[in-house]
């Protein structure tokens with residue numbers, strides 16, 4: 092028998108799929124199918140790494156409560172990990188996130204605490220909205236003596252992406268890869284993979300994806316804080332940002348994300364969320380820009396399933 096002992100064993104080792112229909116050339120886009128993991132998103136990896144580290148060093152006692160602010164995906168990842176390891180989970184969620192996310196979290200046994208939006212609107216969650224949800228999560232963790240995950244400050248997320256996602260991409264491409272492109276929430280995915288790939292090949296190009304008008308990583312003033320790339324583009328440089336791992340920033344409009352999302356579904360059979368669609372849009376633009384060789388390979392990530400929206 093070849094078995095996974097629990098859902099934890101379903102996290103990681105996602106397939107790398109070519110996107111030749113939606114981008115027939117020049118070059119090739121390859122994408123990690125992160126939506127296939129049990130929580131339905133890339134955040135499963137960070138969730139497992141942070142909880143396992145906290146259990147190992149005693150910050151999280153057996154059976155103790157886990158508390159976190161989430162746009163939905165970290166919460167789902169934590170729900171998977173907490174179910175498998177026997178921890179109650181409380182998540183705070185801005186009401187601006189899609190109702191499908193709250194339904195999934197409640198269905199997975201998490202206690203969901205909704206937090207009013209500060210300046211965003213439904214479907215468009217701003218940095219201030221996320222900060223308000225984080226304040227509430229911290230308050231609940233203190234009041235209940237729970238472990239506060241604090242994903243923006245937890246270094247285990249980036250390390251998990253360096254040691255798993257990045258290592259997997261290098262292995263799955265046989266080292267035949269020229270660039271890495273990804274949107275940034277906490278930055279764990281972008282930075283971890285960039286660190287792993289640049290360690291293998293220092294000249295490999297790493298491009299962050301930002302919503303047009305909310306591009307602090309590119310050093311631009313915020314002119315449009317609201318956008319559809321839920322889970323990313325909060326209008327701030329993440330706390331542990333490592334500027335030396337980013338070679339450029341590529342901006343994507345809401346209309347482009349919508350169009351590429353639809354094309355990914357209808358032409359590739361990949362029904363994913365907005366950030367994944369923005370990543371593919373940016374990868375295609377990079378390949379068409381002439382900055383890379385005509386046969387270049389660009390890796391990116393399909394962050395979550397479209398069923399969450």
Ligand SMILES: Cc1ncc(COP(=O)(O)O)c(C=O)c1O
Pocket residue numbers: 132133134162164165274275276277278279280281321322323364366367394395
């Ligand atoms: C849909 C989606 N895409 C991308 C990301 C970005 O991931 P990271 O926090 O690793 O930067 C997130 C994070 O929550 C997300 O929910």
